[in-house]
Amino acid sequence: MPESTSLTFSLLPDSIRQSSAIGAEVQLPPGMSKLDLDRLTEKDKETLRKALFENQVIVIRGQKGIDATVLPQFAKVFDPSASDVHSAGEKAVSDPKNILSAYKAGRIPKAPQVGIIGSGTFHDYEGLKELEVIHLDHTLFHEKPLAQEEIDQGYTRPYRWHMDTPFYERLPGEVTILHSIRIPNLPDQMIKFPDGKEKSIGAGATAFFSGARAFALLTPEEQEFALNTTVTYAPQAYEYIRQCKASEDGLTIPTLGSEVPVEKLSEWSWDKVAEHPMVWRNPLNPDRPFLQVHGCCVFKLSTRNPATGEVTVIDDVEKVRNVVYNMQKKIYAAENIYAHRWEEGDLVIFHNRGVMHSITGQLSQHKHDEDKKRMLWQCTMTSVTPPKPFRTYEGVNDTGYVRA
Numbered sequence: 001m002p003e004s005t006s007l008t009f010s011l012l013p014d015s016i017r018q019s020s021a022i023g024a025e026v027q028l029p030p031g032m033s034k035l036d037l038d039r040l041t042e043k044d045k046e047t048l049r050k051a052l053f054e055n056q057v058i059v060i061r062g063q064k065g066i067d068a069t070v071l072p073q074f075a076k077v078f079d080p081s082a083s084d085v086h087s088a089g090e091k092a093v094s095d096p097k098n099i100l101s102a103y104k105a106g107r108i109p110k111a112p113q114v115g116i117i118g119s120g121t122f123h124d125y126e127g128l129k130e131l132e133v134i135h136l137d138h139t140l141f142h143e144k145p146l147a148q149e150e151i152d153q154g155y156t157r158p159y160r161w162h163m164d165t166p167f168y169e170r171l172p173g174e175v176t177i178l179h180s181i182r183i184p185n186l187p188d189q190m191i192k193f194p195d196g197k198e199k200s201i202g203a204g205a206t207a208f209f210s211g212a213r214a215f216a217l218l219t220p221e222e223q224e225f226a227l228n229t230t231v232t233y234a235p236q237a238y239e240y241i242r243q244c245k246a247s248e249d250g251l252t253i254p255t256l257g258s259e260v261p262v263e264k265l266s267e268w269s270w271d272k273v274a275e276h277p278m279v280w281r282n283p284l285n286p287d288r289p290f291l292q293v294h295g296c297c298v299f300k301l302s303t304r305n306p307a308t309g310e311v312t313v314i315d316d317v318e319k320v321r322n323v324v325y326n327m328q329k330k331i332y333a334a335e336n337i338y339a340h341r342w343e344e345g346d347l348v349i350f351h352n353r354g355v356m357h358s359i360t361g362q363l364s365q366h367k368h369d370e371d372k373k374r375m376l377w378q379c380t381m382t383s384v385t386p387p388k389p390f391r392t393y394e395g396v397n398d399t400g401y402v403r404a
Helices: 042-055 072-079 099-103 149-150 211-216 222-225 317-331
Strands: 010-013 024-027 057-060 080-088 106-108 111-125 128-133 175-182 188-190 196-203 206-210 231-235 275-277 279-281 287-291 297-305 311-314 338-340 345-352 355-360 374-383
Touching: 010 042, 024 042, 042 057, 042 072, 042 345, 057 211, 057 338, 072 080, 072 175, 072 345, 072 374, 080 111, 080 149, 106 128, 149 188, 211 287, 211 297, 211 317, 211 355, 222 287, 275 279, 311 317, 345 355
Parallel strands: 024 057
Antiparallel strands: 010 024, 057 345, 080 374, 106 111, 111 128, 111 374, 175 345, 175 374, 188 196, 206 338, 206 355, 231 275, 231 297, 279 287, 297 311
C-alpha cells in the first residue's frame, strides 16, 4: 500500500492548551522537510485552513532556511484576498509620532511584506547592511511597571494585547506568519496573574488568547451587548495613544489624559478610520462568535437595540475603555493564555482575526550579548475584505471604515 502523502495536524497537548482553545502542530507530507507550496495539494491546503481556523495558532517546526519570499505566498493560502502590502504600509514605520516606530522593525528588501523584529544589532543580513531591532521593555510602557526586584526574579508581562492592523486606511489581515531565526539563550520567565497563579514561559514568548474563548466567558447580557455593538477606533490610533501607559495586564489604558489631542494628530479623515463589529465571524466556523477588540485603541461604541432599532452611542473614551476592559479582563488567566515557546526554525501562523497577541519578555538589557539576541520574521498583509459581523442586521456597517 503506497505511503500517504497528505499533510496532517495534531492538537498541542492538553497541558499546553489548557483552557485556551489554541494550538496545533502541522506535520508536512512525508519527504517534505521544508514547506514547498508547489507540492501542496488542494487537500493539504484545506487541512491547513481547517487546522488554523479551528485552533487559531498553528506551528510548523524545523523550517530554518526557508526563503522569505515564501511567507507572503503562504499567507494567501489562508486569505486569497490578501494584498501584497504589509499591514503597516509599504515601508517600515519610522515616524516617531507613531508608537510602532519604537520597534525599529526592518523589512527584507526582496520580500517587503516581511518585517524583521527582535532584539539586537545585525550586520549584512538579507541585503541590509546594518539593522537594529528593539524588543520593547515593558517597564517603560506600563503605568505600574515591574519593580527591579521582580525583573531580577524573572518576571515579565504582556506588553499590549493587539491585532496586527493600523486601524487606519488598511484593513486587518486574516493571518500573520512569524518565523523564528534566533532565540535568546535565557532562562524561562514568569507571568503573575490577578488570581495569584503564575505561568512559566520561554524568554521572548509570543502570547495569545482566543476571541472565541473571550466571548464564551461573557455573561449572557454581555454577549447580547457585544453582538449588537460596533467599535469605532481612534483616528490615527497608534499616534493617538503613543504617550499612554498600559495596564499591568496589557489589556487597556487605565488613565485618561495622555492621549495626543485629535486636532494635533497627523492628517486624517473619518472615512479611513477603522470601524468594526465587536464580535467577528470565523471563516470556517460560522457558528462560533469571536470577541475581537483592541482595548487600548477604542474610541466609540455604538449599540443597536435589535427590537427597536434604536442606537445608543458611548463616546466618552474613558467609559468606552471601561466597558471593553470589564469584558476582556475575564480572559486574563494562566489557563486561557497560550504562550508560544520559540524554537529556531519555527513557522507560526496565527489567525489575526481570531486571537489577540502580545510580546512578552525582559530582553532589552541583553541586546548586546550575541547569544541572547532575538530575531523573528513577521508577515502580515492587509486584506481587502472587511471583518464579518457575527450577527448581521439592517444598517450594520460592513465596510470596515467609519461610514458617514
